[in-house]
Amino acid sequence: MDNAADKAAINLRGREARFGSFRLLPSRQQLLCGDEVLRLGGRAFDVLRVLVENAGEVVEKQALMTSAWPNTYVEECNLRTAVAAVRRVLNTWGSKGDYLETVPGRGYRFIAPVSIMDGKPRRSLPSPLSRIIGRDHAVGALAAELRTGRFLTIVGAGGIGKTTVAVSAARLAIEQRQFYSASLVDLAHLRDPKMVLSAIRSGLGFATTAGDDLSEIRALLADRRHLIVLDSCEPFVAEVSAAVRVILSGAPSSVVLATSREPLRAAGERIWRLDPLTVPPPYAAINARSALSYSAVELFCERATANSASFRLTDDAVRHVAEICRKLDGLPLAIELAAGRLDTLEVAELAAELTDYFRLHMPGRNTGLPRHRSLQTTLDWSYETLSDAEKVLLRRMSVFCGACSYDALKAVVGGDGLDPLAIHSLMASLAAKSLAIGAGELSASGHRLLDTTRAYALQRLEQSGEAETIKERHARYFEQLVAATAASVGGRSTVQWSAFCAQTIDQVRVALDWATARPTAAHLAWRLAISALPMWATLGLGDECFAQIARIGPLPAS
Template sequence: MNSLRDVSNEAVLQFGPYAFHLSQRLVLEGDRPLRLGGRALDVLQVLVEHAGSVVSKDELIAQVWPRSVVEEINLRVHIAALRRALGDGQNGQCYIVNIPQRGYSFVAPVQHLPEPVAFPSQTVQKPLHNLPARLTSISGRDALVGSLVRQLPVRRFMTLVGPCGIGKTTVALRVAELLLQHYRHGVWLVDLAAIDDPAQVTDHLTRTLQLKDGTTLETLAQRHALLVLDNCEHLLERCRTLVETLLQSLPRLSILATSREPLKAAGETVLRLPPLAVPPTSALRSVAEVMGYSAVQLFVSRARARQQGFTLREQDLKAVREICRRLDGLPLAIELAAAQIDALALVGLQAQLDNCFQLLSQGRRTAVPRHQTLKAALDWSYERLNPLEQSVLQRLAVFKMAFTQDAAIGVISGDALPVAELADVLDNLALKSLLSLEQGGGVIRYRFLNTTRTYALEKLELSGELRTLEMRYAGYVSQTPRLSDRQVAMQLTE
C-alpha cells in the first residue's frame, strides 16, 4: 500500500463506509457526520496516515499533544471513543488494533482521494454559494472551527456570540467555506448589518437566495443548504421568529448565526467565542514558546504583511505580549494595531496603548464600516443600547477591576438610576457582550474588556460626570472592609 503520510490537507481518506475530509476535520458515514472530539480526530488522522504501520503510544501522544504532558490514559480514552464511533469490532470489521508493548495500528484498507467525494444523490459540481473570497489566514481558531464543522450538520442551529472584534464573522465564514461540499443546495451568507427595519429581513433573505417571486417555503422543503445569518443583534425578535419558522419548515436546512447576544430561539446551541490566547509572563523565555499563542501568531502574521522582513526577536517578547494583553486578545484590535507597525514600530505601539482608540483609528478600507476601526465596532453596539443602558455602561467605566452587583449599586445608583433597575441592566449588558461574567467563591463579578472600558470612559468624560463618579468610586473602595490594602491600591491606580 502507498504511504499516506504526506497526503495533502485537502485530501479525503476513505476506509470502509467512512470518508475523512482532512481540511474540514470531518468524518462522514455516507452523508452523516460522526460526532468526534478534536483530540479523537487528531488521533485518527495520525493512525490513518500511518495505516498498516505501528504507531507507538509515545509518538501518538507527542503528535496529538505536542505542548502538553499527558498520561497514557488520555490516549486510551480517545482510542476507545474512536472504536465506538467507527463500530470497531461489529460485523467482523476491525479498524484499530492494539499491538502489545508497541502501540496502535490502523489495519483497514485506506484509499487516498485527492478530490472531495460526492455525497449520495449528488453529482460533483461547483459548490453554490455567495461567500466572499478570504484574503488572509485565520489564527488560533482551528479547534473551534473544526468543532463547528462537525456539530453544525447535526445540531442544525448554532449561534456564535461575543463582543465586537472577537471574530464571529471570520469564524462563521471559515466554517461555511469548509462545509461547501456538504450542502448540496449551497451555502449562503445573509448579512443583516445594513438592515434596520425588521420588516425587510424576509425580502433580504429572498434576494440573497435568488428566489423567484411567489416561491413559498413549502417548495424549498427538500433544500439541503446552510444559511449564515450574520449580525443578528439589532433584529433579535425578527431573527428568532424567522429561524424557528425556517427550521420547522425546512428539515434539511442548517443555520449558523452570529450575534452579540443569543437569539433565544428554540433549538439554539450558543457558542461564546473566547479571545485569542495571550502568553503569560512565564512564557517569555523564548520566541518559539511565545509563538505558540494565537494572539501573538496573529500579530506577527499581520505585522509581516505590513512590514517586509519583520521578525519577532527575544527583546520584543515583552512588548508584543503587552500589546496583545492590553488589546484583550481581540483579533480586530490586534490586526489594526499590527497594521501600524511600519509607522510606529513596537515601542511606539506599546506607548500608544493608553490611548488605544487613537492607535486603532486607522481602519481597513476594504472592510464594512463597522469593522474598519475598533471605535466604529463599539459605536455599532453602543448606539443600539437604550438611554438607561448607555448611562450605566458609561458610569461603570470607573471600575478598573472586576466588580460585583453590590459594588455597582454602591457607586453608580442614584435618583436617576434606581437600584431595582440596575441589576437587570447589568445582566443585559453582559448578555450583549459589553461586560463579561466571572464566577468564583460563589460570587458573580462583572468585568470590562480594556478596550470597551476605554470607550465607555471616553463617553463618561464627555457626559461631564467623570469627576463625580470617580469621587464616589474612591469613597466606596476606601470604605469597603472586605478589600485588602493591596486590592485597594490596585483599584485606585491604573
C-alpha cells in the same frame, strides 16, 4: 386575446422554479419533490414548464399545444391528457390544494405561488483573503455541531472574529458534503427591521418571486439540505428569531448558523461563545519562540510581517508584542489594526502609543466592513443597540479597573436615573451582549469590561457630563471598603486578605489617580492612602506606597 405564452413572463433558462414542495429544473427535464425525481412524460413536462413560466396568467390551449408539440398537429384531447398527468403527479406528491385552474373556453392557469432561483447550488461564501489563525478548533467543532444542530448562534464581542469563524465552518461543512448548498446573508447594512425578510430572500438567491412572505422561502428550501449563515443579527434579534423559527419549521433539512453579539433567544438555539485569542499572561517568562504558541502573538506577527518588511519577532521585541496583545484583549480585529500601524511605528513605539484614544481610533483597511474600520466604529455599533439604562450602566461601570462586585456597582453607579434594583438584570444583559465578561451570576469577583470596551465607555462617560460624580463615588467607596476590610483582619495575613489585596489594588490606584489630581479631594486621597498602607505592605509594594504618598503632597489644613 393576447397569447400569455408569447410573453414569457419568467425565463427559466438555467434556473429552477419552486412551488410548494416541488422543484422544476427545465435544464435537466426534471420535476422533483425534495430530492425525489418524479415520473412525468416529456409532453406533460413541457406543458407544466409553460404554465409555470406564466404563473398567474391564462395560457391558451393552442399556445400550450404549440409549445409542447412544436411543428406537430395534435388534437385537444392530447393536451387534456397531458394536463391530467400533471395534476395527478402534483396532487399525489404535493400538499392538498389546487395547482392548475381550468379557464373554460380558453385554457389553463398555474395558480400556486412560484419562486425562481439559479439552478446551480448556492455556495455564496466568500474566500478568506489571508490565513485564519487560532481558530482551527472552533471551526472544526462548529462544523461537527452543524451535523446535528439546526440552529446555532456564534456569540462574542465586536471584532472577535465571529464572521470569520462562521464562514470558515460553513465552508468546511460544504467540503465535507454535509449540505447541498449554503448562503451568506449579511444583515449589518440594514436599518429597517422590516427589511430582514427581504435580505434573507436576496441571500438565498431569489431571482424572481410571485410573493414576498416566509412561505415562499420555506417553499424554496423545502427538503433541500441547505445552510443559511445569518451574519450580524444583533440589531434585529426579535425579527431574525421569528424568521428563523418559521423557516426551520417548514424546511426540516435546512440549518441556520447565525452570528450576533447577543443570543437570539429563540427556541432550539444553541449558543457558541467565541473566546478571544490566547495572550501571554503578565509577567510570564517568554522568548520569541515560546510566544508564538499564543494565537494572539502569532496573528500579530503574521499581519505585522505583511505590513512591515523589517519586522522580526526577537527576544527583545517579544515583551512589547505581548503587551500590545494584552492591551487589545486578544481581539483579532484590534490586533490586525495595531499590526497595520507598523508601517510608521516601531513595535516598542506602538506599545507605548496604545493610549485609550489611539487604541480606539487606529484606522483599518479601506476595504473593511464599515463597522470594522476602527474599534470606535465597532463599539459604536454595539452601543447603539443598547437601551438607555444599559448605556448608563456601561459608561458608569468604566470607572472600575477590573472586576466589580454587585455591592460595588449598586454603591457607585446606582441612583441618578439608574435604579439600583435593576442593576443585576442590566448587568446580565450587558454580559449577554458581549460587553461585559464574568460569571452568569454576579459573584464576589463580579463582572468586568474588556480594556478596549472600558476605554470606549470612559469616553462616553466623559461626554455624559457625570464623570466627576461617578469617579468620586468610586474613590469614596474603595476608601471605606479597604479601611473596613483591613480593620476586620486585624493586621493578620490570611489567604482571604491577600486575595482581596490582589483584586482591589488596581481600584485603589485608579481612585488615587483621580483624587490626587484634584486639590478639592486631597483629604479623600490621604484617607485612601492611609487605608491602603496594609495592602501595599502585604503585596510588597513599599516603593509604590512612598511614591503615591509623595504625589498627594502635604495634608491640607482641615
